[in-house]
Structures are given as C-alpha cells and as structure tokens.
Amino acid sequence: MKCPVNRLTLALGLLAAATAVGPAVAHASPSENATVNLIRLLVEQGVLKQDKADALIAQAEREAKEARAASSAPIVAQAPAANGEVRVQYVPAIVRQQIRDEIKAEVLSTAKQEHWAAPNTFPDWASRISxxxxxxxxxxxxxxxxxxxxxxxxxxxxxxxxxxxxxxxxxxxxxxxxxxxxxxxxxxxxxxxxxxxxxxxxxxxxxxxxxxxxxxxxxxxxxxxxxxxxxxxxxxxxxxxxxxxxxxxxxxxxxxxxxxxxxxxxxxxxxxxxxxxxxxxxxxxxxxxxxxxxxxxxxxxxxxxxxxxxxxxxxxxxxxxxxxxxxxxxxxxxxxxxxxxxxxxxxxxxxxxxxxxxxxxxxxxxxxxxxxxxxxxxxxxxxxxxxxxxxxxxxxxxxxxxxxxxxxxxxxxxxxxxxxxxxxxxxxxxxxxxxxxxxxxxxxxxxxxxxxxxxxxxxxxxxxxxxxxxxxxxxxxxxxxxxxxxxxxxxxxxxxxxxxxxxxxxxxxxxxxxxxxxxxxxxxxxxxxxxxxxxxxxxxxxxxxxxxxxxxxxxxxxxxxxxxx
CATH class of the missing domain: 2.40.160 (Porin)
Structure with a gap:
C-alpha cells in the first residue's frame, strides 16, 4: 500500500506546477519551493496539523533536491523555439481551480479516513446525539x-x-x-x-x-x-x-x-x-x-x-x-x-x-x-x-x-x-x-x-x-x-x-x-x-x-x- 504522504506530495507538486505561472501568493518569508508555500497555506487554513505539515515539507524538499540532481528540466513542459527562445505552456485559470478543488477533496478525504487533519472531530454517530x-x-x-x-x-x-x-x-x-x-x-x-x-x-x-x-x-x-x-x-x-x-x-x-x-x-x-x-x-x-x-x-x-x-x-x-x-x-x-x-x-x-x-x-x-x-x-x-x-x-x-x-x-x-x-x-x-x-x-x-x-x-x-x-x-x-x-x-x-x-x-x-x-x-x-x-x-x-x-x-x-x- 502506498504511503498517503507520497500521494499527497505528488498532488501538491502538480498544484505547484499548475500555479507556477500564476500570480504569487503573499506569504511571510516565502520559500522558493511552491509546494512548501502551499503546505504552509494549508496549515494556516486549518486543513493540516503542523506536525504533518513538517513531515510533508521535509519530504517535498528532499524530493525537489533529488529531482534537481536527476534533471535540470523545468517542472512545466517547455519546448525550444527555432530562435533559441523557451516557451512555457500556459495553464488556464479554470484548469488551475479544478486542480485545486481535486487536491483539496483528496486531502480532506485522506484526513477524514485517517483522523489526522481534525483530531477533535467526533464520529458520525456522535454528531447525531445531543x-x-x-x-x-x-x-x-x-x-x-x-x-x-x-x-x-x-x-x-x-x-x-x-x-x-x-x-x-x-x-x-x-x-x-x-x-x-x-x-x-x-x-x-x-x-x-x-x-x-x-x-x-x-x-x-x-x-x-x-x-x-x-x-x-x-x-x-x-x-x-x-x-x-x-x-x-x-x-x-x-x-x-x-x-x-x-x-x-x-x-x-x-x-x-x-x-x-x-x-x-x-x-x-x-x-x-x-x-x-x-x-x-x-x-x-x-x-x-x-x-x-x-x-x-x-x-x-x-x-x-x-x-x-x-x-x-x-x-x-x-x-x-x-x-x-x-x-x-x-x-x-x-x-x-x-x-x-x-x-x-x-x-x-x-x-x-x-x-x-x-x-x-x-x-x-x-x-x-x-x-x-x-x-x-x-x-x-x-x-x-x-x-x-x-x-x-x-x-x-x-x-x-x-x-x-x-x-x-x-x-x-x-x-x-x-x-x-x-x-x-x-x-x-x-x-x-x-x-x-x-x-x-x-x-x-x-x-x-x-x-x-x-x-x-x-x-x-x-x-x-x-x-x-x-x-x-x-x-x-x-x-x-x-x-x-x-x-x-x-x-x-x-x-x-x-x-x-x-x-x-x-x-x-x-x-x-x-x-x-x-x-x-x-x-x-x-x-x-x-x-x-x-x-x-x-x-x-x-x-x-x-x-x-x-x-x-x-x-x-x-x-x-x-x-x-
């Protein structure tokens, strides 16, 4: 069975790639790694606990380091032009929003199943009792x-x-x-x-x-x-x-x-x-x-x-x-x-x-x-x-x-x-x-x-x-x-x-x-x-x-x- 952290990291990486050409999100002391910035944003929104976020950041930085060592290719697909210019593929805003929604749904689903994103949440039967x-x-x-x-x-x-x-x-x-x-x-x-x-x-x-x-x-x-x-x-x-x-x-x-x-x-x-x-x-x-x-x-x-x-x-x-x-x-x-x-x-x-x-x-x-x-x-x-x-x-x-x-x-x-x-x-x-x-x-x-x-x-x-x-x-x-x-x-x-x-x-x-x-x-x-x-x-x-x-x-x-x- 694959580790849920790996799946989550992959999803966050895709979101980072999709948003790399979009406007930057304001954040105190931003990281060069968009995935790290997104994880911090999820912590601020209360979706992730800090200890889980720390583990994800460490793994994201490690995987980014390994990726840079293996290849110098950019994350987003690039194609050299005849005159030597580099063209970056444009990702429309509606596609970026769709990717965000899918990633959020997967994160919340994993959190609910494993009870780590909201530790004080009661099971369903308890919410029906007063x-x-x-x-x-x-x-x-x-x-x-x-x-x-x-x-x-x-x-x-x-x-x-x-x-x-x-x-x-x-x-x-x-x-x-x-x-x-x-x-x-x-x-x-x-x-x-x-x-x-x-x-x-x-x-x-x-x-x-x-x-x-x-x-x-x-x-x-x-x-x-x-x-x-x-x-x-x-x-x-x-x-x-x-x-x-x-x-x-x-x-x-x-x-x-x-x-x-x-x-x-x-x-x-x-x-x-x-x-x-x-x-x-x-x-x-x-x-x-x-x-x-x-x-x-x-x-x-x-x-x-x-x-x-x-x-x-x-x-x-x-x-x-x-x-x-x-x-x-x-x-x-x-x-x-x-x-x-x-x-x-x-x-x-x-x-x-x-x-x-x-x-x-x-x-x-x-x-x-x-x-x-x-x-x-x-x-x-x-x-x-x-x-x-x-x-x-x-x-x-x-x-x-x-x-x-x-x-x-x-x-x-x-x-x-x-x-x-x-x-x-x-x-x-x-x-x-x-x-x-x-x-x-x-x-x-x-x-x-x-x-x-x-x-x-x-x-x-x-x-x-x-x-x-x-x-x-x-x-x-x-x-x-x-x-x-x-x-x-x-x-x-x-x-x-x-x-x-x-x-x-x-x-x-x-x-x-x-x-x-x-x-x-x-x-x-x-x-x-x-x-x-x-x-x-x-x-x-x-x-x-x-x-x-x-x-x-x-x-x-x-x-x-x-x-x-």
Missing amino acids: FDGDLRLRGESRSYADSNSNEIVDFAKLNDKGPYDVNPNSSSSLPPLLNTREDRDSILRLRARFGLKAQLAENWVAGIRIATGSNNNPVSTTQNLGGGFAKKDLWLDQGYVSWSPSERLTLSGGRIANPFMSTDILYSHDLNFDGLAAIFDQPVNRDLSLFGTVGAFPVQYSDDNATSNGFDKQDSDNKWLYGAQLGAKWAINDHNRLKGAAAYYRFDDIVGERSSPCAPWDGQPGCDSDETRPTFMQKGNTLFLLRDITPNPANPAATPQPQFVGIASEFELLDLNLVWDSDLPHDFKLRSQANYIHNLAYDAGEMRKRSAGQLANNVDENGNIKSGSDAWMVQFTLGNALDMRKAGDWNLFAGYKRIEPDALPDGFNDSSFHLGGTNAKGYFLGGNYGLANNVYATARWLSSEVVYGAPFDIDVLQLEVNTRF
Missing part, C-alpha cells in the same frame, strides 16, 4: 393550621398498605391518618434530570431521560436529601420514539412528555404520559397558526394473576386516558401574542366497582373488584368502599370488614386554556393566564348508586355528597423576562386556584399546592431572578384550604436554585 438536563436544589417548609381536623384518613396509604378493617367492633387500630397539625421545617430536596436524544434518521428521533425521585409516583421527581446519606434513586422518566412524516406532524410513542397545553391544576409539570400521541402544528398565515394533539394512554393494566392465591382470576379491567386538543397561536401585533386551546379528556374505567358478595373472613383470598382501586392517588376525590362483604352468621356484628376504596365519579373533562403575552413599556413583559376545567361526567346520583351507599368521604352528617365538578386558575407574571435564561432576568408572579373534589382525578396534578390532589382552594405568589446564564433562584409561597369538609389549611414555602444545561 444531551440536556437540569438540577434543582430546594428548601421547603410546610405549615399546618392548629385548627385543622386530625381525623382525615390517608386513603392512598390505606389502599397501598391495606386492606383496612373498617368495622370498629373487630378492629382495634386507627386507619392511616394524614398529618394535619405538625409543621415540617427546612426540608432539603433535590431534583436532577438528564436526557439523551438521538437523530436516528432524517425523520426519526429516539430519546431517554432519567430522573431522581423518592418513589415511582408520577407527579414528582423531587427527592428528600438526608436519610443517613444513603444513595439516591434514579428512575426512567422518559423513553420514546418519534417519527415526523412532515415538518407539521409528529407521531410519538413510549413514555413521553406531556403533549398537551395545560396547567398544573390538571397535570403536574413533572408528569409524563405512557402511550401514543400525534401532534400537529400548521401555520395559517404570518400571524396565525393552528396546533393540536390526539392521544391514547394506558393508565393502569389489571394484574393477570389477581387474586394470586385464588383459583378464580379477576376479569381484565384496563384503565385508559383518551385526549384530543385543538388550539391556535395568534400574533395580534408586535407587542401582543395570544395562545389558546380547548381539550377533551376521557378517563375510561377509572371508577371503582362494588364487588359481588365475598367472605374474606372465611378464607377467601380477595374480592373480585379489588383491582378497580386506583394505582396512584393523592387526596380529594370522592371515594367508596369496594368490597361487599357478607357477615359471618356466627357473629355478624363483629365480622371483619377489610376494605379498599375506589373512585366514585367518572371523568370526562372539558379543559380550556388561554395565555396572553404582552410587551409593556420600559422592557416589561406581562403574561396573563387562565384555565377552566369542567367534569362533564359528574353526577352525584350515579356516584351514590355506584357506591351502594358506602361512601368513605366528602359527605355531610346527613349523608349528602359535598363535592363539585369545576376547577379554575388565574395567574399573572410580570418582569423583564418570562423564561429565565440570562443573568439579571427577573419576574414576579401571583395567582389563585380553586379545585372542587371531583373536577378531575386527584392523582395527576401538582404535588406542591395543598400537597397535591383536589378539594383545595387558595393563592400562590413568588418570583424568579437570574443569578447567571442558565442559573436562577425562585421563591414561592402557596397557601390553601379545603373547599368542602373538615378544616385542613396548608401553607408551603419553597426556596430554590434552578440550573439547566
């Missing part, structure tokens, strides 16, 4: 009113650790209860996320993101520090494949970021969706564009082997979320922009079912509706006892009643969102935001019928349901920037929320306001300030109380340092 991430350090304090009821059941823990015997004649322990009076001060918390995105082909992208989290709950990737300095958990936060058949349409599947325009009264900012979504964005004209999303998302699959130690297995009862949204973005003028969307969400089979008669006290391993309890819940939704337990004839009053709870209301949501961004004088910016949600499927009579009168919460002393089907939020943000990117960026924000108990499922919204869930109302305010590029501080105060039921007031203070890369 990384991003963020880290948030938070100090959090939670304050509870002394007048709060201390008898509020933690139904999420009851379902997770249960069943719990609700018969006071056979049970001597209290159900799991929420902390409602003891403050929690100065909790140091961390959220870290790191993502990778790969451009597989022209229209195909795959992505993976990992994140912290104290457990696998879907609404928060924040984790408490401490715990005896134990190592912290990492979870698969996202994992998806996207295909864009056109620049206006993207189809995604896997565990994906929230594809809908929404606020955190419905979906937490940390919530990701398992399933499939199609997203489109279509400009109408210079000032107006339409966007939309349709998707199907499995919320919960029933256990194939439930009940595991019983001969009879439970029917498949899969829970799904179906969503469709249509919106528009309108640039009203140079200083005002409007974005709005209407969405419909249907949660299929998310409600609980009352079981057929069963007898756990007689050794029956479970009841046939146990799998209809929600996989994850926070608090607020109206619930009922799932099991229809037959009394023990030998001792009916003391028959144990080990129970799970299920959701009483169906959910078909109408979700309306509006955001108005305005540029004000003195470089101020104002964002006005509103969100309204109505549960079209809310029906107190159906809830009572579904529960067979066994409601577990949200009822008054007369057994009447105290609930509602509406939620809404308004928020205003004012500052010199709405998105924190640079040092010195700042803004202030304030808003109000009201979320009635059955306006939406309580398992998917923000876990900070009222510490998550529904049946809450109150205000929030705070501010952001850019400490450096991609580093900003946040202070936030959230004050809430229940809409219906026993007193339960919670104030939350959060102080954060946020970074992104």
Whole structure:
C-alpha cells in the first residue's frame, strides 16, 4: 500500500506546477519551493496539523533536491523555439481551480479516513446525539393550621398498605391518618434530570431521560436529601420514539412528555404520559397558526394473576386516558401574542366497582373488584368502599370488614386554556393566564348508586355528597423576562386556584399546592431572578384550604436554585 504522504506530495507538486505561472501568493518569508508555500497555506487554513505539515515539507524538499540532481528540466513542459527562445505552456485559470478543488477533496478525504487533519472531530454517530438536563436544589417548609381536623384518613396509604378493617367492633387500630397539625421545617430536596436524544434518521428521533425521585409516583421527581446519606434513586422518566412524516406532524410513542397545553391544576409539570400521541402544528398565515394533539394512554393494566392465591382470576379491567386538543397561536401585533386551546379528556374505567358478595373472613383470598382501586392517588376525590362483604352468621356484628376504596365519579373533562403575552413599556413583559376545567361526567346520583351507599368521604352528617365538578386558575407574571435564561432576568408572579373534589382525578396534578390532589382552594405568589446564564433562584409561597369538609389549611414555602444545561 502506498504511503498517503507520497500521494499527497505528488498532488501538491502538480498544484505547484499548475500555479507556477500564476500570480504569487503573499506569504511571510516565502520559500522558493511552491509546494512548501502551499503546505504552509494549508496549515494556516486549518486543513493540516503542523506536525504533518513538517513531515510533508521535509519530504517535498528532499524530493525537489533529488529531482534537481536527476534533471535540470523545468517542472512545466517547455519546448525550444527555432530562435533559441523557451516557451512555457500556459495553464488556464479554470484548469488551475479544478486542480485545486481535486487536491483539496483528496486531502480532506485522506484526513477524514485517517483522523489526522481534525483530531477533535467526533464520529458520525456522535454528531447525531445531543444531551440536556437540569438540577434543582430546594428548601421547603410546610405549615399546618392548629385548627385543622386530625381525623382525615390517608386513603392512598390505606389502599397501598391495606386492606383496612373498617368495622370498629373487630378492629382495634386507627386507619392511616394524614398529618394535619405538625409543621415540617427546612426540608432539603433535590431534583436532577438528564436526557439523551438521538437523530436516528432524517425523520426519526429516539430519546431517554432519567430522573431522581423518592418513589415511582408520577407527579414528582423531587427527592428528600438526608436519610443517613444513603444513595439516591434514579428512575426512567422518559423513553420514546418519534417519527415526523412532515415538518407539521409528529407521531410519538413510549413514555413521553406531556403533549398537551395545560396547567398544573390538571397535570403536574413533572408528569409524563405512557402511550401514543400525534401532534400537529400548521401555520395559517404570518400571524396565525393552528396546533393540536390526539392521544391514547394506558393508565393502569389489571394484574393477570389477581387474586394470586385464588383459583378464580379477576376479569381484565384496563384503565385508559383518551385526549384530543385543538388550539391556535395568534400574533395580534408586535407587542401582543395570544395562545389558546380547548381539550377533551376521557378517563375510561377509572371508577371503582362494588364487588359481588365475598367472605374474606372465611378464607377467601380477595374480592373480585379489588383491582378497580386506583394505582396512584393523592387526596380529594370522592371515594367508596369496594368490597361487599357478607357477615359471618356466627357473629355478624363483629365480622371483619377489610376494605379498599375506589373512585366514585367518572371523568370526562372539558379543559380550556388561554395565555396572553404582552410587551409593556420600559422592557416589561406581562403574561396573563387562565384555565377552566369542567367534569362533564359528574353526577352525584350515579356516584351514590355506584357506591351502594358506602361512601368513605366528602359527605355531610346527613349523608349528602359535598363535592363539585369545576376547577379554575388565574395567574399573572410580570418582569423583564418570562423564561429565565440570562443573568439579571427577573419576574414576579401571583395567582389563585380553586379545585372542587371531583373536577378531575386527584392523582395527576401538582404535588406542591395543598400537597397535591383536589378539594383545595387558595393563592400562590413568588418570583424568579437570574443569578447567571442558565442559573436562577425562585421563591414561592402557596397557601390553601379545603373547599368542602373538615378544616385542613396548608401553607408551603419553597426556596430554590434552578440550573439547566
């Protein structure tokens, strides 16, 4: 195999011959050897490394010396005239340029193959991968009113650790209860996320993101520090494949970021969706564009082997979320922009079912509706006892009643969102935001019928349901920037929320306001300030109380340092 240096030297020699009759190239201390001058020019242009150039110069000078010793003929073909004059063959400029292009292509090809002309260049696959991430350090304090009821059941823990015997004649322990009076001060918390995105082909992208989290709950990737300095958990936060058949349409599947325009009264900012979504964005004209999303998302699959130690297995009862949204973005003028969307969400089979008669006290391993309890819940939704337990004839009053709870209301949501961004004088910016949600499927009579009168919460002393089907939020943000990117960026924000108990499922919204869930109302305010590029501080105060039921007031203070890369 021939040495690539020899091939390169020959090519450079040809270029020198072609340019010998052309104008000289200005160069500090030029050499008499045109090849040497060209090599130096390639070094200046960054095509060659200096060590490679030194080797080529040495070889070019050596070969030139050998050529002069072998023959005194000039490099370019010459022909003696009859009168003794020497005629030099003229090489046209277009030919010289063609030779230059061919030599440059050969040099770059050799450099790329042997990785010596650009040592910091990554291989092709690495150029198609990008990384991003963020880290948030938070100090959090939670304050509870002394007048709060201390008898509020933690139904999420009851379902997770249960069943719990609700018969006071056979049970001597209290159900799991929420902390409602003891403050929690100065909790140091961390959220870290790191993502990778790969451009597989022209229209195909795959992505993976990992994140912290104290457990696998879907609404928060924040984790408490401490715990005896134990190592912290990492979870698969996202994992998806996207295909864009056109620049206006993207189809995604896997565990994906929230594809809908929404606020955190419905979906937490940390919530990701398992399933499939199609997203489109279509400009109408210079000032107006339409966007939309349709998707199907499995919320919960029933256990194939439930009940595991019983001969009879439970029917498949899969829970799904179906969503469709249509919106528009309108640039009203140079200083005002409007974005709005209407969405419909249907949660299929998310409600609980009352079981057929069963007898756990007689050794029956479970009841046939146990799998209809929600996989994850926070608090607020109206619930009922799932099991229809037959009394023990030998001792009916003391028959144990080990129970799970299920959701009483169906959910078909109408979700309306509006955001108005305005540029004000003195470089101020104002964002006005509103969100309204109505549960079209809310029906107190159906809830009572579904529960067979066994409601577990949200009822008054007369057994009447105290609930509602509406939620809404308004928020205003004012500052010199709405998105924190640079040092010195700042803004202030304030808003109000009201979320009635059955306006939406309580398992998917923000876990900070009222510490998550529904049946809450109150205000929030705070501010952001850019400490450096991609580093900003946040202070936030959230004050809430229940809409219906026993007193339960919670104030939350959060102080954060946020970074992104």
